Amino acid sequence: MTSLSSNTLSRWSTDELLCWSLRGIATIAGAIVILIVVFLIVEALPALQHVGLLRFFTDPSWHPAEGLYNLTPMLWGTLFAMTGSVLIATPLGILSAVFCHYYAPLILARPYRRLIELLAGIPSVVYGFWGLVVMVPLIAEIQPPGPSLLAGILILTIMILPTIALMADASLANVPQQYLRGAAALGLPRWATIRGVVFPAAKSGLFTGVILETGRAIGETMAILMVSGNVVQTPSSVFAPIRTLTANIALEMAYALGDHRAALFVSGLVLMAMIVALVVSAGWISRGRMYG
Amino acid sequence: MAETLSRPQNPREWLALVLVWGAAGLVTAVFCWLLGDIVWHGLSHVSWTFLTAPPENAGRRGGIGPILVSTSLILGVCLSVSLPIGIGTAVLLAEFTSNHSLFGRMTRRSLDVLAGVPSIVFGLFGNAFFCKTLGLGFSILSGGLTLACMVLPILIRSTEEGFRAVPTSYRLSAAALGLSRTTTLVHLLLPAAVPGLLVGLVLGVGRAIAETAALIFTSGYVDRMPESLLDSGRALSIHIFDLSMNVSGGDANAYASALVLVIMLLAINGTVSWLAIYGLHRKIVAA
């Protein structure tokens, strides 16, 4: 942007008016996040005061009717679902991008990329519905009851795969041609070039993609609510039903009152904290890696 | 890099080939399974009656007419609020702030965080702020306003890109001719930045329609035809959710509704691609 913000160009009062009204508008936009945090804290305050932060992690269980507010089983549910889905989706997504760029014949590459873009656009409720109607019964045949951590992981995987695949695709496209030519001139075969040259060159983009998909996995509500059974417990196996923090809020918000409602806002704050921690640690790691 | 090295040179290359094709095949298979399933089960139930009639028996029979109306109204509220704020902010960030201004950086940073907030947290916020504090209750208005907050970062990012794509020479020529910045903006820059704006708009609409968690406790569950913006209204995504989770025997209509929703989104995605090409064409013509 050229330095057009200096005063030499705006000698008209309409311009001043415009600039100030735009500033006002932008302030509204920028303030929304602050507003969200403020409201979360305000609504969560009663629970933090009456119940106390420690009890959210030490109470015997989550039983708002009896005044018990332990979030830990649901934290575990969120963490397991997130970890499982990221572990599966990341290699699949990155290999998909590698397929598009380096292995697919041209007539397949473009439709495949379009397919991934379409997958990215399907609403979570449709994924959840399909998972409920198709995947859960299949899992129930292997091991009842069906709605389970495994179902949640699988559905989440399908949902976050486009995120990492598209980011990886963009990063691979940005790898300078000269690296590829240099590798070819050295007689390096295809996968060796990808593994040894392309991946290091695309490192930061791939990393960003992983961060984005992890954030999406943590924040997903509808699909995981529909397929994972919603029993508040720390899962003992992948076939056990779980409830995530997000699903918990969605399920109980409709009828929660008083301290219970405030406790749900506390779990909302915990979610925000997880996302912020993710973004911050991403920035911290990538700064260190910038010259590596 | 589609070149003649297609025969793998050693076992590692073979393994890589198998894994890469396997991954692509797996993803394609899952996608076809999913879409195929929805089309297969939903197609038989979708008809003009389905699209216009009200739901009966908690949605097990009947159609989604009022629901489509509610969805459009929610969308309308969302866009009428987010468009002005989004364009205004984008204009400010692209045209009136330098890259190093504190205000610009802070606004951008806060928008980045906003983009990452989970949709359920938006739902909580919408419930606390729009429904309770502003007293709007469960209504289309609350839902639309909450969605506007969600869609804003997408809109702003895309519109800002659109403005940045306009060549600096336009602005310099306008200034050299003594035109005020307002005139330059309205008559010269805005029209040229329209492709970026449209892409952002369409992406935002796509996100808004797909949204469920943010609407559950802001716009409500009522599936009647809404009378006003303050009425509660059910969006299509919520209808699918309700039919599949809370209504036994609602699967058939859930499939049909899901198909309608997917088709709407495919149309929107198609528009984005078409716009990208069209926008490019216009830039070349204008250049």
Place this chain on the structure above:
Amino acid sequence: MTPVEPITGSRLRHSLEDRPTGGAPQPFVEVDRLSLYYEGKPAFQDVTLSINKGCMTALVGPSGCGKTSFLTCLNRLTDLIAGCRVSGRITIDALAVLAPDTDVIQLRRRIGMIFQKPNPFPLTIRRNLEFPLREHGIRDRGQITQTMETTLRDVGLWDEVKNRLDSPALALSGGQQQRLCIARALALLPEVLLMDEPCSALDPLSGGVVEDLIVSLRGRYTVLIVTHNLAQARRIADHAALFWVQNGAGRLIEAGTAKQIFEEPRDPLTAAYVSGMRG
């Protein structure tokens, strides 16, 4: 088709000093009526050239005559470019380069290429050298370290980088990067070196260092070097070939010994170009 020997340990222990330094001139690279078309448009047509073993040949001429494209045909890098068609014959050490069943990987091991803009991989210095060696079958740590030191010494980089082999290669200066790229190519013990204006993207000082390195390669490798710089060509080349655009495509105007091209050119165009009156 001559079978290619894999790189074995005994070959690796020899540094540049031990390589044979030419002998009786024998054609090593033979090009017969080579033409290259990008999307139907010719880059160059009907180039016939014969290059002796151990010779340094400069390809000169103004830009756009197809000199770089010509180089890329020799190691089949044209396979990477979509819409590219090559016709004619190339023979390197009796190996038919353009034949469909030629092992391109082994071909490119025997031919090293240095690009105009230094392009070390975004890895450490050590990995830049180690990685291609590993891929071509050298796995032994000791051999690799030995080869690394030998080639880095040969290009004059050893003293400059021996204490920072694990730092990023991209942190090196332009001249150092180019020398690293040359070391990387030499580590695979090629027989032919293709150099596309290796000094033109470097500042004069670094360019001089690289040029001295190239001169030291003479006789031990068959080198084809594209250069815009006539003075450089005069300084370093044994043979020279002039390319020019005629009838819409690059063509080989004249080829011969350096003495002949620069002092007794047969073609009037060559005479005009080397005296600076044209180009």
